[in-house]
Amino acid sequence: MRLYQFLLSLLLIVALAWWAYSEVNATKSAIAEVRQLKADIAHQQELLELLEAEWAYLTRPDRIESLVKRYFSVVQLVPLTALGFGDIRSVPLRNGDEGLFDEESSLLLAMPELWIPR
């Protein structure tokens, strides 16, 4: 009987040792994985910053301006000037929409701040 108890406790110790060992290993590999993920994130963040810097460099105002000039025939962009503001009354009506326009336009005409781009 005692021998069984002894063997049982020995088995228990072995099992616990095995469990502890596998837990330690799992923890270590999890730590390694976290470290790897952190390194990956840092690397991706670095790439992201690189791309952001490149995007900012490529879209800097002087470059855009020179590109607009060079490709004017294609893009036909001109600077926004005071003449670029329209009037709600100059927007042509679609046929048969008079009823709708009356209601909304009176509001828009009364409150131009609703449609002025800010």
Next chain:
Amino acid sequence: MTAVDGRQAGTADSTLSTIRARIRNSSNQPWNSRTETRQLLILVCFLLVFLVVAGRIAMIIWSSPADNGSTYKPSYWSDRVPIVDRNGITLAVNLPTDALYAHPREMTDPGKAAEGLARIFSDLDADELEERFNRQRAFLWIKRKITPEQKQAVQNIGTTGLHFGPRKSRTYPNGKLAAHLLGGTTYGGEAVSSAEVVGIAGVEQAMNEYLSNPTAEGTPLRLSIDVRLQYLIEQKLADAIRAFEAKRGTVILMNIHNGEILALASEPDFDPNDRPVFTGANAADASPLFFDPVQGVFELGSVFKVFPVAQALDEGLPDSRGQPYTQDSAVSNKSFKISGYKISGTENLGDDITLREVITRSSNAGAARIALKLGADRQREFLSRLGFLEPTSVQLAEGSLGSPLWPKRWKQLETATIAFGHGLAVSPLHLAAGYAALVNGGYRVHPTILTTDADEEKGPRVISEATSAEMVDMLRAVVTEGTASQAKSAFYAIGGKTGTANKPNPGRGYHKDKVIATFASVFPADEPRYVLIVSLNEATSNDGTRWENSAGKTAVPTALVIISEIAPMLGIRPQVAMGSGR
């Protein structure tokens, strides 16, 4: 029998026998061999554990500090929070780069390494480098920051002993845009594996704590600057400096209700990616690093006349008839002498003018008389409430350098001259904040280059709403009927005040022909939203017949060009009837 027996324990054998004998002798009970074995087993287990612990302690004690894996390796937080404009456009970002260092003792061919490095870096000398390598030092910095191309070239030398340390390099993708404002960075604490990036000027220095805070990572610092407006204004300022042959120039665009600075231009400028070395001597006049709108304090001249007038109106100062001043109250334009100095009235204008004309026609004598009636103490107190007697609180390193200068002795003469902008030197940013308070309904604002969530940041009240409205009206009149007639626009109602101040000539009073021409403007004048300060240093204008240096011919047309272009971008609809040229 168990695996571990006292008899099999090797060296511990004799000790165990002794212990067993002692136990046997001390016990009165019949000896049980099983109990004995169990006790021995426990004893051996404890012994083993103690041995392991003792061994580990001995290993730690006798190991050299270098290889116990716990030596202190300095490492610095090298990341830095990016800076973006109000629309999220990147202004400053970090790029990975490398530092180059050498371990001369590892070098097999120092001569080849030195020669190769000298070919890549023009500022290095091959002989000197070889001599340093041959001194057999363990470690040597060669370059603090190299480009990827340079790194490849160094690797191509194909020699041992050259190493790279990872670095973060602060990069400004827009180049010169907003250079002064952003400032620049340098490396602080430096180790092989990392280096600390610290701000040395502009917002990089002023906000260094936030920018270098690891917990702030991912949330960029959002400035109130608008890159598009900043670019356009810098272009127009550079154009004006060329056209009027000015030395330097400044433009500030500020929201009058919350103090947000939308553009802050200072010429000449520089590339913050390659920040020039501070030369020190004569910095204010020649250095591109000098940040005029924030750091420079100038006597700005007639733009200051609005302040005594506003104070007189607001405080109900009695005029010559004993009635509180109104815009139409009579003021004398006659020249007069005070403490031996002559204060002139405006030429080609009668002796008797109105308070309104003191501003629209810019009368020194008129402004000085009002200020003298107010007295030095009240004048000083009013200017102090507007923030003219302390550095601005703007989040720029140069802000604290822009400390206003005023005479220690602030008596009658000083009161009279300060009324027309001489004697008190402030930065253009002070002026922007002062004008904002005059036209925003009368409360003080603090200039800021960070976005504020609020549309209005109301400080303490400086003048009443009614006085503020009268000031806007008079500033508009300066354009429609006064000295700033060149700011008449077909589309936008602009108000403002000109100032042409002779530059001080150290030790000899003032220069006769060198001036700082300033136009402090507000727009749209019917419902002011922005203040725009244009200041040109030593600008001259030639209309084909004669040279002129008054602000009305230089700063005013510059401001008109700028406002005409930025107002549509700010979403301001043209208000003045087309073609009327008001």
